[in-house]
Amino acid sequence: MPADGLPAAAGPGHPSPPPGLVVVGHFDERPGYGVDRPRGADSWLFVWTTGGRGRLRQGGSEVTAGAGHLVVLAPGVPHAYGVEPGCPHWRFWWAHCQARPSWTPWLRPYGTGGDPDGLYAVGPVPAALHDRVEGAWRRMYADARWTDAEVPADALGIAAEAPAGDPGIVVAHGSAARELALSALEEAVLLAAASARAPASPPGPDERVRRAQALMAADPGAPHSVRSLAAQVALSPSRFAHLFAEQTGHSPMRALREVRLRHAARLLEGTDLSVERVASASGFASAFHFSRVFRARHGTPPGAYREGIRAAITTPTAPKGT
Incomplete structure (x- = not known):
């Protein structure tokens, strides 16, 4: 179906198409x-x-x-x-x-x-x-x-x-x-x-950093911390945090938050789990904290994000630009 009325080029600040399309x-x-x-x-x-x-x-x-x-x-x-x-x-x-x-x-x-x-x-x-x-x-x-x-x-x-x-x-x-x-x-x-x-494979990130990233991705809902991740890669917490930030440009906890947010978005998109269950399965301490962090990232609370995806799938809404 043609996207009638769309501009030939999306300018700075133009939103992306709604999720689900x-x-x-x-x-x-x-x-x-x-x-x-x-x-x-x-x-x-x-x-x-x-x-x-x-x-x-x-x-x-x-x-x-x-x-x-x-x-x-x-x-x-x-x-x-x-x-x-x-x-x-x-x-x-x-x-x-x-x-x-x-x-x-x-x-x-x-x-x-x-x-x-x-x-x-x-x-x-x-x-x-x-x-x-x-x-x-x-x-x-x-x-x-x-x-x-x-x-x-x-x-x-x-x-x-x-x-x-x-x-x-x-x-x-x-x-x-x-x-x-x-x-x-x-x-x-x-x-x-x-x-x-x-x-x-470049000289970095160090194998221990890659191992920590793999642990986060494999189980976003686990109670990961700088101390627990450091222990699993045989480093002290301070050395691990410094090495991780040096080689990735992000702190371990910021990286973990991004992994958890992406995991939560996939659960919202593909399941009917409640927001509370999504928060728990993604490693967030409470639904309130999850909703606040998710809204800061996506500009909309989790429930509205899910509704937007389903509405986009069922309603012929044209996006604005690429």
Whole structure:
């Protein structure tokens, strides 16, 4: 379904699409284009570059993307992106959606800046696969337009093209359109992650820091503390806290809070657990504390966040920009 009335480019401060929607588009932007979200987005953002260069920043991490690069930004972390300074343009496909859980292991080797940043830079993908990856994006664009009354052109073997002058943004409405679009995106993500060469392991973070991050991610609801994490990696609490902050740019407790908030958001999106149960399962001491921290991160309390996701899925609301 076309997203009528959307601008061709999202300016600084424009909100991201509401959580729960599957939105896909294709832009070719010139110098001056940029998006800045101090609160981050409510959904995952996938960006596949086909020409020119773009620069993307999330948290304390920054990458430059050229043709054959897939960059993925997790929700809830401040980010900004735009045309690379000095480059004449940036042509790219993009999609906002809730990532399928199975994609996380594929992306993890390409993570930058530690878990709190949630930025994954996949590439360069071998040139021989560029057409196939872009074909998956075109199929996603076509399948997102699936309605009961209209069969997408791509389903008939016709290449899906954004009409000249069109901002190239479509929103998937209905379960068939969403699932077909996500399946096409899944192919693009898997092709990129399976074919690109993961960056060589840098000197840091230290194995003990990586082990602590893995412990947080494996069980966000556990009663982790600086002391307990330090003990599990055989360091004193002070040495562990210093090493963790030195190598990731974040304190252990800030990193843990981000892991817990992301875990809580997934529970709100995919389950009917009460806010109290979500808070407990995510490691927060009380529902009141959880609600306060969650609202500070997402700009809305947990209950309203869940309602917004469900309303976005059932109501054809067009997002504003990428």
